[in-house]
Amino acid sequence: MSDIADTGPVLAADGTPLKRSLARALRVQKTRALLLIAPLLAFVLISFIWPIGVMLFRSVENEIVENTLPNTVKELATWDGGSQELPPQSAFEALYFDMFAATELKRHTRLGTRLNYEKTGISSLFRQSGRKLDDPGKDYRKALGAVTSDITKSATWLELISGASDAARSAPLVASQRQRLSTLDDRQIKGDLSFSPSADIVQLLPRAAREYTAFALYTELVDGKDVAKTKPWESVYVALAADLSDADVSGYNGPHAQMLRDLVAADVTAPDFRAIFTDIDKDWGALETWRTIQTHSKPYTSGYFLNAIDMQKTPEGAMAQPENKQILVKLFIRTLIMSLIIMGSCALLAYPVAWILANLPARKANILMIFVLLPFWTSLLVRTSAWKVMLQQQGVINDVLVWLGLVDDADRLIMINNQFGTIVAMTHILLPFMILPMYSVMQTINPSYLRAAKSLGATNWTAFWRVYFPQTIPGIGAGAILVFILSIGYYITPEIVGGTKGVFISNRIAYHISSSLNWGLAAALGTILLVVVLVLYWAYDKIVGIDNVKLG
Amino acid sequence: MAESKNNDAFVEFERVQKSYDGETLVVKDLNLTLPKGEFLTMLGPSGSGKTTCLMMLAGFETATHGDIRLDGVGINNIPPHKRGIGMVFQNYALFPHMTIAENLSFPLEVRKIGKSEREEKVKRALDMVEMGDFGGRRPAQLSGGQQQRVALSRALVFEPELVLMDEPLGALDKQLREKMQFEITNLAHSLGITTVYVTHDQTEALTMSDRVAVFDDGRIQQCAPPDQLYEEPDNSFVAQFIGENNTLLGTIKEIKGDQAVVQLDDGELIDCKPINVSKVGERTRVSIRPERVEFNKERLQPGAHTLKAEVLEFIYMGDIFRTRLRVAGNDEFIVKTRNAPDQVRLTPGTQVDIGWLPRDCRALDA
Numbered sequence: 039m040s041d042i043a044d045t046g047p048v049l050a051a052d053g054t055p056l057k058r059s060l061a062r063a064l065r066v067q068k069t070r071a072l073l074l075i076a077p078l079l080a081f082v083l084i085s086f087i088w089p090i091g092v093m094l095f096r097s098v099e100n101e102i103v104e105n106t107l108p109n110t111v112k113e114l115a116t117w118d119g120g121s122q123e124l125p126p127q128s129a130f131e132a133l134y135f136d137m138f139a140a141t142e143l144k145r146h147t148r149l150g151t152r153l154n155y156e157k158t159g160i161s162s163l164f165r166q167s168g169r170k171l172d173d174p175g176k177d178y179r180k181a182l183g184a185v186t187s188d189i190t191k192s193a194t195w196l197e198l199i200s201g202a203s204d205a206a207r208s209a210p211l212v213a214s215q216r217q218r219l220s221t222l223d224d225r226q227i228k229g230d231l232s233f234s235p236s237a238d239i240v241q242l243l244p245r246a247a248r249e250y251t252a253f254a255l256y257t258e259l260v261d262g263k264d265v266a267k268t269k270p271w272e273s274v275y276v277a278l279a280a281d282l283s284d285a286d287v288s289g290y291n292g293p294h295a296q297m298l299r300d301l302v303a304a305d306v307t308a309p310d311f312r313a314i315f316t317d318i319d320k321d322w323g324a325l326e327t328w329r330t331i332q333t334h335s336k337p338y339t340s341g342y343f344l345n346a347i348d349m350q351k352t353p354e355g356a357m358a359q360p361e362n363k364q365i366l367v368k369l370f371i372r373t374l375i376m377s378l379i380i381m382g383s384c385a386l387l388a389y390p391v392a393w394i395l396a397n398l399p400a401r402k403a404n405i406l407m408i409f410v411l412l413p414f415w416t417s418l419l420v421r422t423s424a425w426k427v428m429l430q431q432q433g434v435i436n437d438v439l440v441w442l443g444l445v446d447d448a449d450r451l452i453m454i455n456n457q458f459g460t461i462v463a464m465t466h467i468l469l470p471f472m473i474l475p476m477y478s479v480m481q482t483i484n485p486s487y488l489r490a491a492k493s494l495g496a497t498n499w500t501a502f503w504r505v506y507f508p509q510t511i512p513g514i515g516a517g518a519i520l521v522f523i524l525s526i527g528y529y530i531t532p533e534i535v536g537g538t539k540g541v542f543i544s545n546r547i548a549y550h551i552s553s554s555l556n557w558g559l560a561a562a563l564g565t566i567l568l569v570v571v572l573v574l575y576w577a578y579d580k581i582v583g584i585d586n587v588k589l590g
Numbered sequence: 591m592a593e594s595k596n597n598d599a600f601v602e603f604e605r606v607q608k609s610y611d612g613e614t615l616v617v618k619d620l621n622l623t624l625p626k627g628e629f630l631t632m633l634g635p636s637g638s639g640k641t642t643c644l645m646m647l648a649g650f651e652t653a654t655h656g657d658i659r660l661d662g663v664g665i666n667n668i669p670p671h672k673r674g675i676g677m678v679f680q681n682y683a684l685f686p687h688m689t690i691a692e693n694l695s696f697p698l699e700v701r702k703i704g705k706s707e708r709e710e711k712v713k714r715a716l717d718m719v720e721m722g723d724f725g726g727r728r729p730a731q732l733s734g735g736q737q738q739r740v741a742l743s744r745a746l747v748f749e750p751e752l753v754l755m756d757e758p759l760g761a762l763d764k765q766l767r768e769k770m771q772f773e774i775t776n777l778a779h780s781l782g783i784t785t786v787y788v789t790h791d792q793t794e795a796l797t798m799s800d801r802v803a804v805f806d807d808g809r810i811q812q813c814a815p816p817d818q819l820y821e822e823p824d825n826s827f828v829a830q831f832i833g834e835n836n837t838l839l840g841t842i843k844e845i846k847g848d849q850a851v852v853q854l855d856d857g858e859l860i861d862c863k864p865i866n867v868s869k870v871g872e873r874t875r876v877s878i879r880p881e882r883v884e885f886n887k888e889r890l891q892p893g894a895h896t897l898k899a900e901v902l903e904f905i906y907m908g909d910i911f912r913t914r915l916r917v918a919g920n921d922e923f924i925v926k927t928r929n930a931p932d933q934v935r936l937t938p939g940t941q942v943d944i945g946w947l948p949r950d951c952r953a954l955d956a
Contacts, residue, residue, distance in 0.1 A: 489650055490683035492670040494697035495748065501671075504696070508687045 094568075097346075097561035100339035103331065105221045106149040107136040111335040119329045119353040129328075130311035131280070134171070135245070138273040139252055141168035143223050155556050156341065156350065157330045163321050170318045174309060175272020178279045185304040186297050194294060195274070196266045199243075199250045201236025201292040208240040208247070215251045219260075229259045238292060242285055245277035276309050283308035329353045342562035366546065366563065373543045374570070376461060377525040381472075383465045384521045385514060388472035392513070395473070396480035410473050418467065422534045425463040429454040429535070455537025463535045464525055471524060472517035479513030515582050523571055543567060599659070600626040600784050601647065601752065606656035608642050616642050618808035620656070624786070626751075629778050631787045633795040634805030635831070643805075644754050644788050649673050660752065671700075676745035676753040676783075680760055682737045684729035690716070690740050691725035697748040715747040716740075718777070735766045742774065746781070753778070755787045759794065771798050792832055796820065804828050821879075825866055826954040829877040836883070836923050838876040839956065842867055850953050852876055854918040860895045862953040873956035880912075880926040882950040885934060885942055896945040899923065901936045911935065917944065 050059035104111050109132035117125045140146040150164030183190040212234055220227045233254045240247040253271045257263050278301075287298040315322035333353050334341060341351040348364040349356050358364070391410065395403050413421060428434045431450045439445040453459055483506065491501035529544040536545070543563060550560035578584070601624040608617040617639040624630050632640035645651040646658060649670030657664050665673055684693050694712040703711070716722045719739035729737055738758060745753055755774070759767045775798045778785045789795055795802045796816040803813040804827070811831075812824040823829035826837070840854040842864070850864040852874055860876070867874050884890055902921060903914035910926050913936055917923040925944065927933050936942060 484681060484683065486679045486681060486683040487685060489648070489670070490677065490679055491685075491696070492650075493648055493673075493675060493677035493754075494700065494744070495671050495674065496696070496700045497671055498669075500700055505685050509685075 093557075093561050094565050095561070096557050097342045097559075097565050098338045098340070099558070100334060100341070101337045102149055102152050103335045104337055105224075106140050106145055107133065107331070107335075108218065108221070110136045110331070114328070114332045114335060117328075117332065119332045122325065124312070124323065124325065125328050127311055130315055130322075134276065134311050134314060135249060135273055137164075137167060138171050138175075138249075138271065139219070140222060141171055142256065142271060143219070145222055151555065152558075153330055153334060155345070155559065156334055157326065159321065160327065160330065163319055163327065167315070167318050167322070172272045174314050175275045178275040178306070178309070179272065181306050182275060182279065182301060182304075185306070186300050188294070188297050189275075189278075189301065192269055193266050194297070195250060195270050196233060196254075197293045198297075199235045199239055199247055199254075200233060201239045205236035205238055205292060207234045208237045209234070211235055211240050211248060211251050212255070215248065215255055219252060219255055223260070227255060227259050231255060231258060233258070233265055236292065238290065242287065242290055242298075243278060243281040245281050246274055249274045249277040279306055279309050282306065339558075342558040343566070345559050346562040346566055366543070369541075369543050369546055370566070370570075372457075373526055376457060376540075376542070377522050379461055380464045380468060380525045381518050381522045383461065384469055384472040385518060387465065388469055388476055388517060389510075389514070392473050392476035392480050395477045396483070397485070407477075410470055413467065413470060418530055419534075421467055422463055422531045425459070425466070425535055426454060429459050429462065454535050455540065457536075457540040459535040459537070460532045460540035460542075463531050464528060467531060468521045468524055471520045475516035475520065476510065476513040479510055479516070483509050511582075515578070519575070519578060522574070526571060527567060598625045599623040600628075600661055601786070602657075602659040603643070603647075604657045604659070606643075606646065606653045606658060608639070608646060608651065609654045615654075615808055617646075617653075620808075620810065622803060622810060622813065624784055626784055627779075627782050629775060629785045629787065629798060629800045631789060631795040631799040631802045632805055633789060633792060633802050633831075636790060638805035639808040640788050640803075640805040641756060644756055644786060647752075647786065648675055648677055648754055674748075674750050674752075676748070676750035678741050678745045678753070678755040678758045680757045682729070682741040682758075684737055684741055684744070686729055688728075689725065690721070690727050690729065690732070693729070693740065694725075694744050694747045697744065701748060711747055715743040718746070719743045719773075734762055735770065738762060738770060739773075742777070746777075746783070750783065752784045752786070755785065757789050758787075759789075759791075767794070774798065796832070804831060806831070823865075823877065823952065823954070826875045826877065826956070829875075829952070829954055834880050834924060834926075836878045836880060836917075836920070838878075838918050838920055838923075840874055840876055842870050842872045842874055842953065844870060849948065852953055856918045858897060858918055860897070860951065861948040862951045863949050864953045866955050867953050874953045875956045877952045877954055878946055878950060880924045883925045883944050883946050885925070885927070885936075885944060887943065887945060890945045891947060894945045894947055896943045899942050899944045901938050901940045901942060903938055904936050906935075915942075915944070 048056040050056050052059075110129060113129035113132045114125060117129060137146055140149065146164050146168045147161070150161040153164070154161035179190055188194045212231060216227055216231075231254060233251075235247045235251050250270060253274060254265045257265050257268050261268075282298075282302050283306075285298075285302065287295065287302050290298060312323075321327050329352075333351055339351065340356075344351050344356050345359075346366055348359045348367045350359050391406075395406055395410070398406065426433070430436070431452060431454075433454075435453065436445065436450045440447050440450065445451060453462070487505050487509070488501050491505040492498070496504065526542075527544050528542060529548055532540055532542045533545050533548070536542070544567070547560045547563045547567075550556045550563070575584075601622075603620045603622040606617060606620040607615055609615050620639075620643060622630075622643075632643060634640045642651060646653050649665070649668065653666060658666060660673065660675075684690075685696070688696065691712055694715055695708050698708040698711060712725070713722065716725060719742055721736060721739050721743065724732065724736065724740070729740070732740065741758065745755075758774075759770050762770060771794055774787075787795075787798065796819070799816060801813060801815055802819050804811045804819065806827050812819060812828045814822075814824075819828065820833050823832060829835050830837070838854050838860075840852040840860075842850055843853045843859065844851040845864055845868070848863055850862050850867065851859055852862050853859050854876070862874075862876055887896065890896075897917055899915040899917045901913060902916055905912040905914075909929055911929060911933065913925045913927065914921075915923040915925060
């Protein structure tokens, strides 16, 4: 019989619900515990989780195309990549001004490199085009300058675009161009612009006003120069020429209105943007180039992941890579198989050692343990290099075999720069990670189990296999997971002794990080590696149970 | 190769010696014979060599010298798994990765016994220790006493003729231990198996065994049934080790047949039964059990010797009274008297006369 009412929550002595009372009592403890781990937590978050997250994010991130060629991407959105037609003039026009600004900010080669992963040749196409984009601008400056030399003067341009001092200003254009340059340059362009375009001019000469504003922003806020004394970008002349062809300047009466009327009267040919590009490089007239840009214009892409599994993103969807480029899946499989072999050979070698360690008297076991731990105190590079000395064709092992007459001098064994070398060296290096968990588990197994089994009639082998071995499985499991996960991501040893046949996927990742600079692909490969490890871990947990793993 | 000399002997140790380091002997010249069906306990302080003897019998240690015979056959060179000896370990050694039924089935499997017979034997063995419902559990899910029963039934399931037990009740609490002592002896006797039991607990040894072998310093000091061991210890080690004992130091004055006169160190002369003393002038340790000392002269036979004593302490223990006295310079002389209505309760400081029968007073080695 209880004297507490059987309805409602249990109450503490002062009438508050017991749960709340308990939570309050534990709060101080919890806060203290949290404070104790806070430094480590912060350190791990800042130096581990966050960088890894950022790196993995690169495997899908693809904003570079849209950021570098914003208007081109917009124009291409309506173009049917499957058609046999080149994109419309407007796309070429957008490309011209996008490319010009990118070239001025030296961003076009970066995009070229990015698109080169998808289609070889684009990198040099972009570099070349960037160099030659000035030429049409110079031509137009000459042509317009021939009509009136005023137009070639920096001050004239400033007065022209600024319009009458009492004219309405176009703040939106400045803001949009500031945004455009900021995205392009990957940093916020800050500061006040001394200049602002007049709304009339923006309406009359939209392209020229736009390009001139971009130029003015860049010159004043990035380069720190005086706009009035700096020659405008060549693209501004091209823009003006394009504007003049369809502008009605008769009603305009701002500064230099007469000059504009003269220029319109001169009837300079409007620029043919498609011709400009196809003159620079005939590849711009190829559908393939445009399709590549269109296919990879989305801010997030599955392209890197498709590349990582030997496929590619095409306008028609995911397709297999050409045969000669399919190496990564093979490399993944090789990494898995070799890691399994290393894990297996580690287990085979470690088991007897751990057994001896666990069964020797403590003093002798400690001495032996030093030998096991000795490799930990030696640099990884030294150990790996030592294997190079041992295994190479003129190395110690071959010398001994030749001296013994087991191997012919002309026919020395190739034991390095192949899979054999990697397996041998990595087995040696990872062996302690197998021995230690096995040892700590075996140490806890009472020798009386074996005696009991024998007294019950089991032979030495049966006693071992039925009684001792099952009890060591947690140790084997722990060691196997440890060695497998370590080896699947191993880098230095395969790099040094692996040659071309014995390298792992991690070496490929390193190559893309430091040599080809294809970080997106590297991140995709890394993500896949991480997922594979997690899946294996999950499977192990399902089959063996992670509770059965003991590290000590 | 060695033939049994004694037809009665089931287990025989003959001049067995054991050394681990080649310098000191852990077991020195051990001779012991067990007839079939006997419950023998090896009792002794730790390091006395009793466990080593058991391990040699089980086959986990080899004798450095001498013969061990089982049913007339020398087993020195037979590996443990072929000896067919059941063994119960101190920590039970139940295989943690197997269920109880699997544990019991293990010795039958290695003997290649068929499945149905195996199951039947396992069931019978578990029922025998009243653990029939626990076959599907793991050892870790059982209490200490339950594990103990399982270990016992595992050692018996393959019907060995000899069972060895190495301090099997050491980890249990007192009540459970007493219950298990009873169960083990019952089981051993009803099945008629020969048992060698190792313990350092003398009560356990006395209550369970047919015979007790008292070990010290690598030798059997005395091997006798419990009552004989207690009442007629062969030497002062056994007298001291088994039960409570009063000792008085003295010198032999005179020996006549089974009677001797001992002069205690304070000059008193007492009559004793000489056990392992032989000549006059030898130092001796006189042993009297606390419950054989009498305060009441009327209960003593005529001619029984009396000594003056001073009461130092009186302890009421319920069923008995325990009185500490100073006798012949010994401050630790204990007398136990039954709590009876007519029993005197002595107050400290009182002078009393105490006495005993000469046959309860044994002159042993010093």
